[in-house]
Amino acid sequence: MPAAPASPYTRQNPFPGKLVVNRTLCSEGSKKDTRHLEIDLTGWGLNYEVGDSMTLWPTNDPALVDEIIKTIGARGEEQVNGPKGPTTLRETLLRDCRITQTTPKFLKMIAARASAAPLLNDLLKPERKQDLDTYLWGMEVIDFLIEHPSIKWTPQELVETLAKLQPRLYSISSSLKAHPEEVHFTIDIVHYESRGRMRKGVCSTFLAERAEKVPVPVFPNTSKFRLPEDGNTPIIMVGPGTGIAPFRAYLQERKAVGAKGKNWLFFGSQHEHCNYFYKEELAELKRDGVLTRLDCAWSRDQADKSYVQHKMLNCAAEIWKWMDGEGAHFFVCGDARRMAKDVDAALRKIIQETGGKSEDVTNEYVEKLKSDKRYKRDVY
Ligand SMILES: Cc1cc2nc3c(=O)[nH]c(=O)nc-3n(C[C@H](O)[C@H](O)[C@H](O)COP(=O)(O)OP(=O)(O)OC[C@H]3O[C@@H](n4cnc5c(N)ncnc54)[C@H](O)[C@@H]3O)c2cc1C
Ligand SMILES: NC(=O)c1ccc[n+]([C@@H]2O[C@H](COP(=O)([O-])OP(=O)(O)OC[C@H]3O[C@@H](n4cnc5c(N)ncnc54)[C@H](OP(=O)(O)O)[C@@H]3O)[C@@H](O)[C@H]2O)c1
Numbered sequence: 085m086p087a088a089p090a091s092p093y094t095r096q097n098p099f100p101g102k103l104v105v106n107r108t109l110c111s112e113g114s115k116k117d118t119r120h121l122e123i124d125l126t127g128w129g130l131n132y133e134v135g136d137s138m139t140l141w142p143t144n145d146p147a148l149v150d151e152i153i154k155t156i157g158a159r160g161e162e163q164v165n166g167p168k169g170p171t172t173l174r175e176t177l178l179r180d181c182r183i184t185q186t187t188p189k190f191l192k193m194i195a196a197r198a199s200a201a202p203l204l205n206d207l208l209k210p211e212r213k214q215d216l217d218t219y220l221w222g223m224e225v226i227d228f229l230i231e232h233p234s235i236k237w238t239p240q241e242l243v244e245t246l247a248k249l250q251p252r253l254y255s256i257s258s259s260l261k262a263h264p265e266e267v268h269f270t271i272d273i274v275h276y277e278s279r280g281r282m283r284k285g286v287c288s289t290f291l292a293e294r295a296e297k298v299p300v301p302v303f304p305n306t307s308k309f310r311l312p313e314d315g316n317t318p319i320i321m322v323g324p325g326t327g328i329a330p331f332r333a334y335l336q337e338r339k340a341v342g343a344k345g346k347n348w349l350f351f352g353s354q355h356e357h358c359n360y361f362y363k364e365e366l367a368e369l370k371r372d373g374v375l376t377r378l379d380c381a382w383s384r385d386q387a388d389k390s391y392v393q394h395k396m397l398n399c400a401a402e403i404w405k406w407m408d409g410e411g412a413h414f415f416v417c418g419d420a421r422r423m424a425k426d427v428d429a430a431l432r433k434i435i436q437e438t439g440g441k442s443e444d445v446t447n448e449y450v451e452k453l454k455s456d457k458r459y460k461r462d463v464y
Contacts, residue, residue, distance in 0.1 A: 091129065093303065098141060099128050100299030101267070106292065109270065114358040117273040118326065119292055122258075123300055126265045134259050134333035135309040135462070138267060141251045141301040142290035148184075148226065149177045152242075155229045162239040167248040173239040181246040184224045184286060190245035194228050197235045222278025252287035253305060255417060255462060257329035261340035267302065270329040270361065309415070309462040315343030318412040320403065322427050324352030324381065324392050327418020328361055330462060334415075339374045347374060348406065352381035352392040392423070393430035403431075404438040413458045420463035431459075 093099040105122035132138075153160045158173055166176030177183055188208075195204045207216040225246070229237075258268035273292045274285025291300070311334055312319065321331040328351055335347060349366070353359035360380070369375035379395040396403060406412040416427050428450075436446040453459035 093128060093130075095139065095303050098139070098301035098303040099125065099130070101125060101302040103291065103295040103300050104266075105268075106296060109359075109361040111358045113355065116354060116359060117275065117292070118359070118361060119271050119273060120257075120362075121269045121271055121291055122263075123267050123269075123302060124265065125267055125302075128265070130304065132256060132260065132267065132304045133306075134256065134311060134337040135330055136307045137253045137255045137305045137462075138269070139251045139253055139303050139305055140287060140291070142249070142287035143178050143294070143298075144181075144183050144249065144286060145284055145289065145294075146178065148284075149174060152177060152183060152226055152229060155226065155233075156237045156239070156242055158239050164239050164243045166243050167246075173243065176243055180249055181243060182249045182286075183226075183246065184283070185247070186220065186223065186225055186228065187245060187247045190225065190228070193241070193245050194232055194235065198232045199234050201232070222276070222283070224283065227279060227281075249286070251301075253464070255326070255329035255333075256304075257332040259333050259336035259340055262336035268332075270326050270332065272326050307462065308457075309417070309460050311337065312345070312413050312458075314345070315341060316345045318346040318348070318376075318406050318410050319415060320348045320350075320406060320412050321415045321417075322350045322392050322396070323415075323417045324350070324423060325418050327416070327423070327463075330417050331415070332362060332365070335369050335374055339369065339372065346376040346406070346410075346412075348377040348379075348412075349375060350379050350381070350392040350395055352383060352390075352395075354382065354384045356380070356382045356385055391426065393426045396427070396430045397433065400434040400438040403434050407435075407453075408439060411458070413460070414453065415460050415462075417462045418464075424461055424463040 101123035103121060104124045107120050109118045109120050110116055153173060160172060160174035162173045163170060164173050164176055166180045168180045191204060191208060195201050195208055206212065207219055254269045254271060256267055257270045258266060271288050271291060273288045276283050309330060321334065323331045331349055338347060353361065366375060366378055370378060381390045381392045381395045383389050383391060407414065414431065416424055432446050432450060435441055435449050436443060441449060450459065
């Protein structure tokens with residue numbers, strides 16, 4: 085039989101996906117804007133695995149591009165040599181340059197040319213790196229351009245001080261066995277206010293606001309965040325917020341292949357009434373017996389915070405039974421900075437207090453879980 089033709093799609097030439105579903109996972113009263121997105125992959129023949137993530141290439145907000153062009157007194161049609169080669173100023177700002185976060189080169193240019201920028205000059209000293217980072221939190225390129233109208237930029241000069249626009253990674257929240265030729269995502273849309281302006285995360289708002297009209301370049305990333313090979317192995321999944329994404333995919337996969345292993349999900353979000361992502365799907369999975377147990381932590385429904393690790397500690401004996409007695413695998417996905425550390429501490433507490441181990445033995449136990457690939461994290 086002749087070999088199948090090689091796919092023309094690579095990281096350098098990503099597949100032009102079509103965004104076909106863009107629906108909110110939140111309802112009235114929500115402070116978050118988390119979306120369920122589906123991209124049609126028809127024509128690719130891609131085989132991703134649950135647990136993998138995808139790289140997506142966004143374009144910048146055209147309104148912000150126009151504002152930058154206007155602020156430097158340009159028209160947008162000027163020819164420039166951008167990070168991806170020669171094109172117009174507007175095109176390179178839309179597609180190739182990082183136009184929100186500043187770069188050291190950009191800041192040095194501002195400091196050198198501004199009629200008065202004593203604070204910035206001081207903050208650019210190597211020993212003040214941390215103060216500079218604090219100062220820059222919530223500051224974008226446009227803020228400096230507006231603040232220093234006396235600086236004259238040629239389009240080429242501006243482009244040369246900006247970094248290249250980077251793609252973003254997203255956990256896949258679907259299984260190909262349940263949704264052939266599709267990939268689903270669970271994405272928190274980044275909006276925040278700083279210095280009196282509304283700011284938008286580049287890729288999340290590209291997907292939420294503009295991607296329906298244009299192709300969405302996507303390419304998969306293979307991950308080690310995989311289900312156990314044996315479908316009979318029980319799994320415990322801890323995925324608050326967007327961390328639920330890969331676990332939705334795991335559950336779809338286990339249902340599709342008829343895996344018999346038990347599945348326990350810890351989910352957490354702000355409010356039960358407006359932030360219960362995939363509520364109906366999870367209820368159906370429970371009814372079908374695929375989702376053995378579901379514990380939810382609603383952090384803002386009572387005076388004291390309730391987080392996934394608190395729910396874990398409330399059922400320490402059952403977790404210990406699954407982990408030590410039944411060889412369960414333990415998965416964590418979502419926020420790296422605080423949640424994943426706190427969940428790790430809760431797991432260690434359960435091993436130590438419920439399992440009756442010393443601190444040293446607990447640490448060895450956790451290392452063994454990791455080396456046996458029974459404790460996996462996908463955190464960002
Ligand atoms: C392996 C992996 C998997 C991921 N999976 C998912 C996923 O499934 N779902 C998901 O939603 N995300 C996921 N992410 C995160 C995702 O890649 C992006 O980082 C996220 O969507 C933000 O990108 P953006 O382009 O919208 O925002 P950006 O334009 O990158 O803006 C974000 C930046 O804005 C700044 N910022 C944000 N809030 C504030 C504030 N309040 N004040 C001041 N500054 C602020 C910070 O500098 C922050 O880094 C994942 C990341 C990794 C590495
Ligand atoms: N900048 C930050 O500090 C920060 C923090 C988390 C996530 N993020 C980023 O925001 C994006 C979306 O986040 P998301 O929607 O996945 O999560 P999220 O909505 O920010 O959080 C989901 C749930 O986790 C709770 N939570 C907060 N701190 C926790 C902790 N230490 N341990 C356990 N649970 C905790 C939240 O409670 P409360 O909100 O009520 O505290 C909320 O109920 C991601 O890109 C992520 O990287 C940023």
